[in-house]
Amino acid sequence: MIKQLNFGQYRHKNSLIHLLDPRVKILSVLFLSILIFTISGYEILIFTIFVIILLILSKIDLMNLVFNLKVFYSFMLFMLIMYLLFARNQIQDGLLVIWRFFMVILLSYVLTYSTTLSMLIAAVEKLAIPLSLFGVKPRNIGVLISATIRFIPVMFVNASRAKDAINSRLGSFKEVKTVKIFMVLLLERMLKSASNLADAMYSRLYNEDAKSSLALSMGKYDYISVTSILILALILIIY
Amino acid sequence: MIEVNNVSFKYEDEIVLKNISLKIKEGSFTAVIGSNGCGKTTLAKHLNGILTPAKGDVIVDGFSTKHSSFETRKRVGFVFQNFEDQLVYSIADEDVAFGLENLGIGADEIKRTVNETLRSLKIENLQKRNVNTISQGQKQLVALAGVLAMNPKYIVFDEPTTMLDVKNKKNILKMIYDLNKKNNIAIVLVTNVLDDLKYADRIVLMKEGRVIFNDKKLALKKRLLQEAGLID
Numbered sequence: 001m002i003k004q005l006n007f008g009q010y011r012h013k014n015s016l017i018h019l020l021d022p023r024v025k026i027l028s029v030l031f032l033s034i035l036i037f038t039i040s041g042y043e044i045l046i047f048t049i050f051v052i053i054l055l056i057l058s059k060i061d062l063m064n065l066v067f068n069l070k071v072f073y074s075f076m077l078f079m080l081i082m083y084l085l086f087a088r089n090q091i092q093d094g095l096l097v098i099w100r101f102f103m104v105i106l107l108s109y110v111l112t113y114s115t116t117l118s119m120l121i122a123a124v125e126k127l128a129i130p131l132s133l134f135g136v137k138p139r140n141i142g143v144l145i146s147a148t149i150r151f152i153p154v155m156f157v158n159a160s161r162a163k164d165a166i167n168s169r170l171g172s173f174k175e176v177k178t179v180k181i182f183m184v185l186l187l188e189r190m191l192k193s194a195s196n197l198a199d200a201m202y203s204r205l206y207n208e209d210a211k212s213s214l215a216l217s218m219g220k221y222d223y224i225s226v227t228s229i230l231i232l233a234l235i236l237i238i239y
Numbered sequence: 240m241i242e243v244n245n246v247s248f249k250y251e252d253e254i255v256l257k258n259i260s261l262k263i264k265e266g267s268f269t270a271v272i273g274s275n276g277c278g279k280t281t282l283a284k285h286l287n288g289i290l291t292p293a294k295g296d297v298i299v300d301g302f303s304t305k306h307s308s309f310e311t312r313k314r315v316g317f318v319f320q321n322f323e324d325q326l327v328y329s330i331a332d333e334d335v336a337f338g339l340e341n342l343g344i345g346a347d348e349i350k351r352t353v354n355e356t357l358r359s360l361k362i363e364n365l366q367k368r369n370v371n372t373i374s375q376g377q378k379q380l381v382a383l384a385g386v387l388a389m390n391p392k393y394i395v396f397d398e399p400t401t402m403l404d405v406k407n408k409k410n411i412l413k414m415i416y417d418l419n420k421k422n423n424i425a426i427v428l429v430t431n432v433l434d435d436l437k438y439a440d441r442i443v444l445m446k447e448g449r450v451i452f453n454d455k456k457l458a459l460k461k462r463l464l465q466e467a468g469l470i471d
Binding site: 009010012116117118146147149150154193196197199200201202204205206210211212213214215 | 284287289309312313316317319321323324325326327328329330333336337338339340341342343344345346349350367368369371385386389
């Protein structure tokens with residue numbers, strides 16, 4: 001259970017990816033996530049190799065990664081079963097969609113593994129500046145994203161506690177009623193945590209007009225990264 | 240000084256606080272004690288304006304929590320009972336910086352203040368740690384650092400010892416005492432554990448939304464603790 005808590009969480013490592021400007025990382029993840037859905041065939045293989053290189057450069061423990069992603073395996077299996085049941089003649093397309101989905105998860109994992117929440121907020125604040133023209137406060141978006149990531153482990157802990165509480169009183173998860181109770185219990189606890197967080201943020205003078213104290217600047221590795229991604233895109237498109 | 244004047248509060252139809260008045264002086268150490276559900280936490284949340292009274296008012300150094308909540312929250316820090324939920328960021332030093340960012344302080348000063356605060360609580364080693372991977376006692380210290388960094392004049396601790404083991408309980412109580420004596424920060428300690436009263440000068444005893452005792456610790460009688468349901 002505790003190992004699951006690593007999903008989506010930052011780890012302090014001295015890696016090249018950790019050093020990159022968070023804006024570059026966010027935009028790269030967005031760009032690559034779109035790119036993966038525009039390519040097929042052998043191009044996917046090249047893309048996969050590129051993602052593996054990113055994982056290695058981020059110094060991610062690959063064994064832990066396999067374990068930490070286990071929450072997604074059942075979802076991917078479900079997608080596969082749906083294809084098998086309702087679109088058997090399109091099974092190849094189905095596998096491709098699942099693989100693309102998996103690549104997007106890996107890219108997001110690299111982003112959250114190598115970027116602290118305050119860095120993410122600082123980057124989102126900068127990238128979302130144009131939205132302020134429409135009255136949207138960039139800091140609100142940044143804090144919303146960071147709170148979501150911050151609360152992934154809290155959700156696992158709450159889920160574990162709710163499950164233990166039900167199991168200790170001989171509840172059976174084979175019954176729909178028990179699953180419903182579990183969901184309500186989990187939702188209730190998550191709402192309570194969210195309410196506590198809101199109180200804590202208010203108490204600590206949360207100010208949607210405040211700016212992140214982190215100064216962001218592009219370095220040579222950022223330019224190399226952007227160039228590498230553009231070259232990859234060019235190769236895949238020409239290929 | 241924090242002045243609570245004839246405060247009443249209700250959640251929907253349930254009246255939780257009934258006409259409460261008390262004063263928290265600068266540099267004092269006050270314990271708010273009572274059995275579960277007597278309204279302690281609700282009262283505590285009124286002290287810095289997280290909740291505002293339905294009737295009466297709370298004045299912090301001349302600022303009303305109803306009308307100048309920014310000023311009152313700046314002066315009164317709050318360490319929540321469930322400190323896990325109090326941490327906004329996942330890296331310790333970034334979380335400590337959160338309140339300072341909201342105050343609009345410059346990056347260099349934030350860095351200096353964060354380092355100083357972590358050092359003062361002897362948790363510099365947690366600076367770059369992910370708060371999801373540290374112990375409950377350490378999480379509480381990070382939550383406290385986030386409040387202390389904002390340099391409050393008063394700090395409210397809501398049942399700070401509930402989720403801790405004996406050793407950590409002792410440490411946090413000693414730390415709260417030091418904050419009061421060495422840093423001259425007024426402390427409001429909300430608790431239902433009599434052992435936590437060790438360092439308090441003044442006791443506010445609550446029962447069913449009312450204050451039934453508000454005086455120096457030595458004046459507290461056993462009969463009142465029995466009446467409040469804290470001892471047999």
